[in-house]
Amino acid sequence: MRQCRGMSMNTFDLNKILRPHIISLAPYSSARDEYTGHVGVFLDANENPYGSVTEENYNRYPDPYQAEIKQKIAPIKNINPEHIFLGNGSDEPIDLLVRATCTPGQDHVIIMPPTYGMYEVSASIHDVKIDKVSLTTDFQIDTEAVLNAVTPVTKIIWICSPNNPTGNVMHQESIRKILENFNGLVVVDEAYIDFTDEPSWIQHLGQYPNLVVLQTFSKAWGLAGLRIGMCFASAGLIRILNKIKPPYNISLPAQQALLEGIRHEDRKKEMVIDILDQRFLLRNKLENLPLVIKIYPSDSNFLLVQFEDAKAVMDYLIHETIIVRDRSRVHLCDGCLRITVGTGEENEVLIDSLKKYQQKSVIV
Structure with a gap:
């Protein structure tokens, strides 16, 4: 009923x-x-x-x-x-x-x-x-x-x-x-x-x-x-x-x-602005990587990103001690990793590592 x-x-x-x-x-x-x-x-x-x-x-x-x-x-x-x-x-x-x-x-x-x-x-x-x-x-x-x-x-x-x-x-x-x-x-x-x-x-x-x-x-x-x-x-x-x-x-x-x-609410607001700026920059850099299939729209402090081989990317990042969240087995999130927006320096380390992984994959 x-x-x-x-x-x-x-x-x-x-x-x-x-x-x-x-x-x-x-x-x-x-x-x-x-x-x-x-x-x-x-x-x-x-x-x-x-x-x-x-x-x-x-x-x-x-x-x-x-x-x-x-x-x-x-x-x-x-x-x-x-x-x-x-x-x-x-x-x-x-x-x-x-x-x-x-x-x-x-x-x-x-x-x-x-x-x-x-x-x-x-x-x-x-x-x-x-x-x-x-x-x-x-x-x-x-x-x-x-x-x-x-x-x-x-x-x-x-x-x-x-x-x-x-x-x-x-x-x-x-x-x-x-x-x-x-x-x-x-x-x-x-x-x-x-x-x-x-x-x-x-x-x-x-x-x-x-x-x-x-x-x-x-x-x-x-x-x-x-x-x-x-x-x-x-x-x-x-x-x-x-x-x-x-x-x-x-x-x-x-x-x-x-x-x-x-x-310190003003400081909180400043951090939010910085995170949103970094989210924009990170998204743009991820979009330029061929191994990235799709980046979903975000109203949060993270990006859901679909990769060609999410498990391999995840394993590589862990080896490089860069920790993101594997969501590839979650309903409707096939091949996706959830990436928290970090500081500018942290995001650069992530992008550099993904570029190295990409180069390594091409060579192999």
């Missing part, structure tokens, strides 16, 4: 897609839930009162809800802090969204290969059925096929835009149509949004209560080592995620480093 088509977005009810026991779940109450102040004699959390074995004092637990960070993020993203969840990378909210809504062995999610692999991994871990609806040959959403794949037990539709590993933005009208005709969660993963001129779907959260937007500090901000991802959603869903997450999911050093990083 297929879900009724043409539904209004107003029929979305968060409680209807949450697992029933999650709604009534009593969350773990940490010491910092009972007292949120920063001043006092803290004898509540069984911490070491003398400090740390390191020069920095890490003897106190961090803010479990990262309030100060959310206050800094809110004006940058033009959204209220109550709509922000911070996780251990984007992978944590991906996992929590599955856990909150999908009953193991019963419910389904929809993914659109080729796409980011953690959607499938998280669903598989929780014994949630994965329905795959292929992107079109130009890596866009087959909207009708996606909606036709929806069943009464479909809880989440995952959309990666800009998409990984293809690099392109999904058409807004396709996403809008899915939002308006599906009463589960529609998650738009915008990990690479800073590298495109397309507006974020965050601006539509008030219009679509079933919309969830993921972003990250790992890419444009250059803070991958901190492992902090952002999830933007309705206040009700954010409360659920806070209820089921581990009590202190982001460490104090990570929170401190992120607060420092957020102060």
Whole structure:
């Protein structure tokens, strides 16, 4: 039985897609839930009162809800802090969204290969059925096929835009149509949004209560080592995620480093400009190599490149200690390597190595 088509977005009810026991779940109450102040004699959390074995004092637990960070993020993203969840990378909210809504062995999610692999991994871990609806040959959403794949037990539709590993933005009208005709969660993963001129779907959260937007500090901000991802959603869903997450999911050093990083938004913007310039130059140089068959359009900080013999090229680059990502066995990505845009110097090393490989192949 297929879900009724043409539904209004107003029929979305968060409680209807949450697992029933999650709604009534009593969350773990940490010491910092009972007292949120920063001043006092803290004898509540069984911490070491003398400090740390390191020069920095890490003897106190961090803010479990990262309030100060959310206050800094809110004006940058033009959204209220109550709509922000911070996780251990984007992978944590991906996992929590599955856990909150999908009953193991019963419910389904929809993914659109080729796409980011953690959607499938998280669903598989929780014994949630994965329905795959292929992107079109130009890596866009087959909207009708996606909606036709929806069943009464479909809880989440995952959309990666800009998409990984293809690099392109999904058409807004396709996403809008899915939002308006599906009463589960529609998650738009915008990990690479800073590298495109397309507006974020965050601006539509008030219009679509079933919309969830993921972003990250790992890419444009250059803070991958901190492992902090952002999830933007309705206040009700954010409360659920806070209820089921581990009590202190982001460490104090990570929170401190992120607060420092957020102060340098101008530097982040400069890095994005440099990466886009390098992407343009790298693309032009790759296009001049005969061993390159095709370079797909990119709205991200990487290029998906089809080679005559991707495996041989990959093996050669590894031998030269140049590491790219082999996507040649991924659906619709036959013969493709995914190449992250590096610095000018790194990109030159790559191009020089590809030229040497090409010369070697001609001689052989």
